[in-house]
Amino acid sequence: MDSSIDGLLGKRLLLVVGKGGVGRTTVAVALARRASRAGKRVLLAQTNAPESLTSLLGGETGIGPTVTVIDERLSAVNMSPKMALREYGVLLLKYEPIYRAFFENKPMRSFLAAFPGLDYWTMLGKAWWHTTEVQDGRHKYDLVVLDAPASGHAVAMLRIPEAVASAMPKGPLARDALLAHDLLTDPKRTAATIVTLPEELPARETVKLARDLRELRIPLGPLVVNAMPPGEAVEPGVAKVLAAAAHAAVPANLAGVLAGTAILAARRRDAERILEELASDPGLPTIHLPRLPKGRLGPEEVEHLAGLLEER
Ligand SMILES: Nc1ncnc2c1ncn2[C@@H]1O[C@H](COP(=O)(O)OP(=O)(O)OP(=O)(O)O)[C@@H](O)[C@H]1O
Ligand SMILES: [Mg+2]
Numbered sequence: 001m002d003s004s005i006d007g008l009l010g011k012r013l014l015l016v017v018g019k020g021g022v023g024r025t026t027v028a029v030a031l032a033r034r035a036s037r038a039g040k041r042v043l044l045a046q047t048n049a050p051e052s053l054t055s056l057l058g059g060e061t062g063i064g065p066t067v068t069v070i071d072e073r074l075s076a077v078n079m080s081p082k083m084a085l086r087e088y089g090v091l092l093l094k095y096e097p098i099y100r101a102f103f104e105n106k107p108m109r110s111f112l113a114a115f116p117g118l119d120y121w122t123m124l125g126k127a128w129w130h131t132t133e134v135q136d137g138r139h140k141y142d143l144v145v146l147d148a149p150a151s152g153h154a155v156a157m158l159r160i161p162e163a164v165a166s167a168m169p170k171g172p173l174a175r176d177a178l179l180a181h182d183l184l185t186d187p188k189r190t191a192a193t194i195v196t197l198p199e200e201l202p203a204r205e206t207v208k209l210a211r212d213l214r215e216l217r218i219p220l221g222p223l224v225v226n227a228m229p230p231g232e233a234v235e236p237g238v239a240k241v242l243a244a245a246a247h248a249a250v251p252a253n254l255a256g257v258l259a260g261t262a263i264l265a266a267r268r269r270d271a272e273r274i275l276e277e278l279a280s281d282p283g284l285p286t287i288h289l290p291r292l293p294k295g296r297l298g299p300e301e302v303e304h305l306a307g308l309l310e311e312r
Contacts, residue, residue: 107273
């Protein structure tokens, strides 16, 4: 595996996966920014997320279900299954009134509502379709970064192309599903990067997710360990001060600082132990990102994180 960050950003499709709340969206935006800064034309696609990418990307425009141009080399979309299905239907049936007659009638709608995984397919299918989009004789986007749903949902979503292709082996749906499956399993064009926190539960979910993705033959990129507690807390000088203070009478305000430092040191030690475990399973190269002090991250923090994205 070419695990360098340039290798990762040289793909056509980058799947950002991981447990809920670990920072998938933040990392997806940082990766997209990093790639666009390196000269790539990038589409950042989010899967029906209630929160908007707007606050992380800056700018005036809200990011909704139609592609929004952020700057010369970066566009973003928050895909909604309904809109994606409509686009796909129109694309397949070529003509909007036929789409409406076909898809937007009651029996068809209830059939579609019962189609397992249809939402996943329309969103993954849309992301795939954007990887194939051509403009002025070349690919419109060099890279599509897909901010995937949380672990179990992402695996269900990524299983769909193969399932669709084997359930209905003929017709345009199967043709697209097979092409999407080829893309998803091609290490030259696709990488899935797992994001985790250096904590017990997300780490456990990372091990399971990596297994599931390997079973689906989806190539894995480096593991992004997000929000690492600062290393200073475990430096020998700090440890000495903490040890000495444990037996001394210290003023109350200093005692508070020392207690805070001791908590950080304990968190850092736990994080390091978890990193060691992750190094043997799933055993991927890692990228570490620090825990930033600010509660709500914005475009500046994302730029900062984008600059720190280096494999180690
Ligand atoms: N490195 C970091 N330092 C500090 N805060 C962070 C960091 N990364 C993410 N956060 C914060 O953690 C929260 C969760 O991040 P984010 O929304 O990117 O996670 P997610 O995995 O996309 O979540 P969801 O499962 O809800 O989609 C946000 O408030 C974000 O600002
Ligand atoms: Mg998110």
